[in-house]
Structures are given as C-alpha cells and as structure tokens.
Amino acid sequence: MSSGLEEAQWRWRRNLLPEGDPLVTALEEFAARPRNHILREVRQVDPVTGEPGPVQDLTVTDGRCTTGPSPYSGPRQPERKRPCAWYAVSGMVDAHAHVSSLADLVGLLVHGVTGCRQLWGEPAHLLAEGARRARHVVLPRLWVTAGVVDGPATRLPDAVTVLADDKAVRRVIEESLAFGYHGLKIYDDIEPAVMDRLANACRRAGIPVVGHVPERVPFATAARVLRTSEHLYGVVPNVFRLPQDRRWPSLAGALSATGVRERAAEMSDALAGSGPHRHLICPTLVCWRARSGERHRTRHSRTALAAATPSRRRAWQHAAREALRLDPVEARLRGATVDRLGELVARTEGVAARLLVGTDCGNPFVLAGPSFHKELAELERAGLSFGALLRAATVNAYRAMTPALPGTGRTAAVPASSDLVLYRRHPNDRVAGLARPDAVLIDGVLLDEADLDRLWALRLSVSGLTASDWPRGELDPPIPGDRPTEGMSVLAERTTQ
Numbered sequence: 001m002s003s004g005l006e007e008a009q010w011r012w013r014r015n016l017l018p019e020g021d022p023l024v025t026a027l028e029e030f031a032a033r034p035r036n037h038i039l040r041e042v043r044q045v046d047p048v049t050g051e052p053g054p055v056q057d058l059t060v061t062d063g064r065c066t067t068g069p070s071p072y073s074g075p076r077q078p079e080r081k082r083p084c085a086w087y088a089v090s091g092m093v094d095a096h097a098h099v100s101s102l103a104d105l106v107g108l109l110v111h112g113v114t115g116c117r118q119l120w121g122e123p124a125h126l127l128a129e130g131a132r133r134a135r136h137v138v139l140p141r142l143w144v145t146a147g148v149v150d151g152p153a154t155r156l157p158d159a160v161t162v163l164a165d166d167k168a169v170r171r172v173i174e175e176s177l178a179f180g181y182h183g184l185k186i187y188d189d190i191e192p193a194v195m196d197r198l199a200n201a202c203r204r205a206g207i208p209v210v211g212h213v214p215e216r217v218p219f220a221t222a223a224r225v226l227r228t229s230e231h232l233y234g235v236v237p238n239v240f241r242l243p244q245d246r247r248w249p250s251l252a253g254a255l256s257a258t259g260v261r262e263r264a265a266e267m268s269d270a271l272a273g274s275g276p277h278r279h280l281i282c283p284t285l286v287c288w289r290a291r292s293g294e295r296h297r298t299r300h301s302r303t304a305l306a307a308a309t310p311s312r313r314r315a316w317q318h319a320a321r322e323a324l325r326l327d328p329v330e331a332r333l334r335g336a337t338v339d340r341l342g343e344l345v346a347r348t349e350g351v352a353a354r355l356l357v358g359t360d361c362g363n364p365f366v367l368a369g370p371s372f373h374k375e376l377a378e379l380e381r382a383g384l385s386f387g388a389l390l391r392a393a394t395v396n397a398y399r400a401m402t403p404a405l406p407g408t409g410r411t412a413a414v415p416a417s418s419d420l421v422l423y424r425r426h427p428n429d430r431v432a433g434l435a436r437p438d439a440v441l442i443d444g445v446l447l448d449e450a451d452l453d454r455l456w457a458l459r460l461s462v463s464g465l466t467a468s469d470w471p472r473g474e475l476d477p478p479i480p481g482d483r484p485t486e487g488m489s490v491l492a493e494r495t496t497q
Contacts (some may be wrong), residue, residue, distance in 0.1 A: 016102050016128045017137065023102050023458050027137040030451065035063050035444025041085040042067075045426070047394045050387035052426055055084050063444030065418045087426045089390065089434065091115060091419025091442065093397030094372050096230055096282045096358025099125065099142075101309045104361065106459040107369030108140050110452045110472060112421035112437040115141040117358070117401060119185050119210065119230070120148055126180060138445050141419075143401040145210065146172065146181035149198070151189040155241070160187060169198050173205050182401070183227070185211040188238055192217050199225040206406030212238065220270040223279040228356060228400050230282050232341060235267050240291070248292070248334050255340040264347035271350050280354050280400050283345050285338060285378035286371050287360035293323040294335035297374070298365050300324065303470055303477035306463045307367055319364035342382030352384060355392035356400060370475045376431040377475070389431055419443065436473025 017024050037060040043052040044067070056067040091114030099105055099118055105128070108116055118125045121144035129142040149172055150160040161172050176184060184207055186195065195217060202209050213222040213234025222234055231238075236254050239247040253259070271279060290298045300320040308316045323331070345351055359375050361368040376389055384392075398417055420441040427433030440447045447455075456472040470477035 016099075016105070016124045017131060018102075021102065023106055023455070023462070024137065026455060026458060027106075027139065030138040030445050030447065031135050033445050036061055037441075037444075037446055039086060039088075039422075039441075041083055042088050042422075043084050043086070043426075044088045044420075045090075045390065046387070047090050047390045048387055050385070050390050052084075052087055058086075058088065058420075060418070060441065060444055060446075063418055065420070065441075085424075086439075087423045088420045088441075089423070089427075090394040091417050091421060091440075092357070092372065092393040092434075093117070093401065094359055094361065094368070095228070095280075095356035095397050095400055096284050096360050097368065098360065098362030099368060100311065100362055101462075102128075103459045103462045104309065104368035105139055106455050107367060108372070109138075109369075109440065109442070109447075110437075110456045110459070111369040111372060111435060112440060113140060113369065113372050114417070114419040114421070114440065114442050115143070115397065115401065117143045117145075117210075117397075119145050121145045121181055121185075122147070123179070132443075135443070138442055138447070140442075141401075143182045145183045145185040146176040146179065148185045148187050148211070149190065150187035151191045151194060151214075153189040154187065155189070156187070163190060163194050163198060165194075166197060169194065169201055172198075173201055173207060176207055177205060181207075182403075183208040183210055185209075186214065186226075188212050188215050188233075188241065190214045190217075192221075195225065203404075204406060206404045208404050210400075215241075219266065220273060223270040223274040226279060227404075228280040228282055230358070231284050231288070231360070232281070232344065235263050235344070236341070248330075248337060252333070252337045252340075255337060255344065260340055260344050260347060264344050264349075267344075267351070268349035271348070271354055278354065278399075280356050280396055281345075281348075281351060282356040282358040283341065283379075284358050284360040284375070285342055285345075285382075286375040287363050287366050288341055289335070289338045289374075289378065290319070290363060290365040292331070292334035292338055293319075293326040294331045294338065295323055295326075296335060297378075298323070299476040299479060300365060301477055301479045303465060303479075304365055304367065306465055307460070307470065307477075308364075308463075309362070312362060312364075316364040338378075339381075342378055345379065346383040352388040352391070354396070355379070355384070355388065356396055357389070357393040370435070373431065373435040374475050376434065380431050386427075386431065432475075435475060 039058040041055050042058045043055055045052050059066045092112050094113050094116040096119055097116040098120055125142050125144045131137050132139040148160045149163050152164050154160055163169055199209055208227040210228045213219055213229050219234035239251045300323050305316055357375050359366050359371040361371050379389055421437045422439040424438045438449050457467045
C-alpha cells in the first residue's frame with residue numbers, strides 16, 4: 001500500500017506466530033494430528049432453520065465431511081428416541097474483526113469461531129493465513145482487507161491509503177492483487193466519484209469492496225456497490241466523528257420512535273434494490289454497546305482489562321475510566337439507544353437474509369471470542385430468530401468471504417464449510433448455548449473439550465490470568481462482589497508505573 005501505511009504495518013506487527021510461543025507450540029502440535037475421522041451419531045443443525053437433522057455418521061476425509069446412515073442397530077424407534085452423541089453447528093465467522101495477536105485468534109477458536117474477516121489487514125495476517133493453509137498451525141481462516149482506503153479529507157492520513165486520483169486507484173488494486181489481499185475496505189471520507197471509479201476497477205479485477213458507507217454517499221448507492229457495510233453507517237450517522245458531547249444525543253435523535261421506522265424503511269428499500277450481489281449488513285451492536293459506557297452488559301472489570309492485547313490496553317483503560325465517570329442515568333439512556341439500534345435491525349424487511357455477525361473486536365471491552373456470542377445475544381434480544389442468527393453467523397458469512405468473479409461483481413458459488421462446532425446437547429434455540437463448545441472440528445483436526453480448555457488457559461496466561469479468572473464459555477469474567485472499580489484502579493496504577 002502507500003509507503004506510510006506499509007511502514008506502519010510492518011512496524012507494528014511483522015508476525016502473529018512468534019517462534020517458541022506456547023500458543024504457537026500447541027497449535028503446531030494440533031496441526032500434526034490426523035485429519036480423517038468417523039464421528040458417530042451426529043445431528044447437524046440446519047443453519048437456516050436452527051432445527052437438528054436426522055442422526056447420521058459423519059466421515060471426515062482430509063478435512064472434508066460427508067454424511068451417511070447411523071450404525072444404530074437397536075429396535076427401530078421414533079426419531080426423537082434415537083441416540084445422539086453430537087449436535088453439529090457449522091463453523092461460525094466473526095464478520096468484522098481487528099485481530100492483533102495470536103491470543104485473539106485463539107480466543108475466537110475456543111468459542112467456535114473458525115473464521116474471521118480482518119477488516120484492517122496487515123502483512124502479518126497474510127502470513128498467519130498462509131501458515132494455516134499450509135497446515136503448519138491450526139487457526140481460524142482469515143479473510144483480509146488491504147488496510148483501509150480513504151479520500152484526501154481523511155481523519156487518519158498516516159494510517160490509510162489516500163485515493164486522490166485514478167493513478168492512486170490503479171496502484172491500490174495492483175498492490176492488493178500482488179500481495180494477495182482478499183478485499184478493499186473503504187472509509188468515511190472517500191469522494192463519491194472516486195468511490196465509483198474504485199468500485200468499477202475492483203469489479204473488473206474481482207476484488208470485493210467492503211467497509212463504511214462514506215458520508216457523502218447515499219446508503220442506497222453504497223448498497224449497490226459494497227459487498228458489505230459496517231456498523232449501520234449510512235443508515236445512522238457516524239456519530240464518533242462528532243465532538244464527544246454531541247455523539248449520543250445525535251444518535252438518540254436519529255433513532256427516535258419515528259426515526260427507527262423511517263430508517264428501517266430506508267434500509268429495506270435499499271436492500272431490495274441492491275441487485276444480484278445481495279448486499280450484506282454487519283451491525284456490530286456489541287461494539288456500539290461497549291462504546292456507550294453502559295455498564296450492565298459491558299463489564300469494565302480488571303480481568304477484562306488484563307485480557308486486552310498490550311498495545312490496546314491504554315485505550316481500554318481510558319474507556320473504563322470514562323464509563324465509571326458516566327452518570328448512571330446517562331449510561332442507561334445510551335444503553336436504550338443501543339437497544340433501538342437492535343430494533344432498527346429487527347424492523348428492516350429482509351435483513352435476516354442479509355445479516356452478518358461481527359464484533360469489531362479489538363475495540364475497548366470487545367474481546368475476540370466472548371464478544372462474538374455477546375453480539376449474538378444482542379441480536380437475539382432485538383428479536384432475530386435462532387435460525388436467522390445461525391444463518392448470519394455461517395451461511396451469510398461464507399458468502400461474504402467467497403471470491404468475486406472478475407468482471408461481474410458477483411460471488412462464485414458459496415462452498416459449504418467443513419468446519420463444525422460440536423455440542424453434546426442441543427443449544428435449545430438459545431444462542432447462549434453456543435458459547436461453550438464441547439469440541440471443534442477445524443480443517444479436519446478435532447479439538448476436544450480438553451484441547452479447548454488447554455488453549456483457553458494458555459490464551460489467558462498470556463495476560464497473567466487463569467481459567468478461574470474467566471471460565472471458558474462465560475461472556476464476561478466474574479467480578480467478586482460485582483464492584484469493578486477497585487480492581488481497575490489497581491491495574492491502572494500497575495500499567496502506568
């Protein structure tokens with residue numbers, strides 16, 4: 001990318017797989033395991049309806065799955081009486097991630113997230129994805145954008161590729177193809193004319209364009225150009241560009257009772273007219289919630305702060321202080337505004353077929369892994385069905401990660417994933433049941449409960465924590481006495497010394 005961006009990328013993260021790291025060692029050991037299995041008496045959960053299928057055997061051959069009749073040979077009984085050893089859900093995808101460490105990738109894996117879209121890519125992410133494809137390590141699949149592109153008025157001139165003319169457009173496409181990035185992410189200040197030229201050039205090259213809906217581009221126009229849009233921008237304003245005292249009042253005003261209905265209708269019309277490539281929406285409600293300062297569903301605890309990637313910890317500390325200083329009444333008002341974002345999603349006609357589950361993990365108090373299931377819980381509270389959420393976390397995400405057909409803007413046929421998340425009990429139509437898998441089958445490697453516990457313990461040990469500090473499957477760490485302020489002040493003192 002541009003020299004400034006390239007320097008920033010290589011300066012910050014050259015490698016997500018440091019030699020000798022205990023997590024790397026464990027993932028290399030797992031990669032050497034057999035990739036052929038027979039799993040007996042499995043009921044695969046339909047990712048559209050959420051209903052379990054018939055009991056079958058699952059044969060895994062070099063990472064690919066096929067099904068067959070169960071060897072159950074007892075007296076023929078009704079389907080509900082037949083034994084079932086496993087319920088299998090397709091591998092889930094965090095559709096909006098900012099992974100900055102191996103601990104982040106492991107956090108995803110142990111929570112059943114076998115893929116992610118890295119929407120601010122760096123060479124380190126491509127190196128990790130290459131190691132996964134070569135089967136040197138067991139990792140979630142990474143779909144990586146070539147950093148971020150924006151216009152000359154960008155707020156982040158040292159961190160993005162600025163597109164000011166046709167020459168810059170050609171260069172960013174050539175470099176994306178040369179380095180093997182999977183897509184391009186656009187930001188808020190790209191000019192409409194430049195965005196149009198970029199989209200046409202990317203269509204010819206077979207490069208998907210994703211990202212923020214620019215402020216000067218109508219949402220309906222963006223929905224015809226972008227494969228995915230993030231954070232509901234374009235439908236609601238990007239309030240985080242405003243001065244801090246205007247952010248939440250502006251969002252609340254946009255989401256009044258009338259505003260929710262109007263914006264849902266606007267989004268419904270735009271999606272209906274988005275054409276054959278079927279634009280996808282990634283709301284990232286869990287990140288909106290964390291940025292609100294609301295303290296009920298975002299637990300600003302010492303444990304959560306410790307679990308942050310070190311390079312991000314200062315930002316997390318700042319967010320915690322801001323939340324703790326926030327008036328409780330104001331915090332509840334902001335939380336109610338995020339609830340209305342969920343209402344907007346639920347009211348939009350056809351959004352269930354266009355939805356993605358993404359977290360924006362890496363932002364303060366949005367931890368890779370647990371926050372994926374917090375996003376599912378946000379969407380469930382908004383009124384989305386269990387089947388709609390499974391589809392958003394799996395089938396829709398696979399489509400978002402499928403290569404584009406050059407010259408058409410459409411995607412190739414979406415392959416079925418052979419990654420599976422396995423449970424001894426059916427999640428019973430509640431997404432909370434998905435947060436603690438009993439096993440994960442990823443690229444043919446079977447990780448059982450002991451393996452997942454080991455990985456989670458190693459991931460926590462990177463932060464000086466143990467599994468008792470944050471049990472696997474818990475969306476937030478327990479807080480003794482439910483008083484987060486004391487622990488955070490201690491941590492803040494330690495980090496500033």
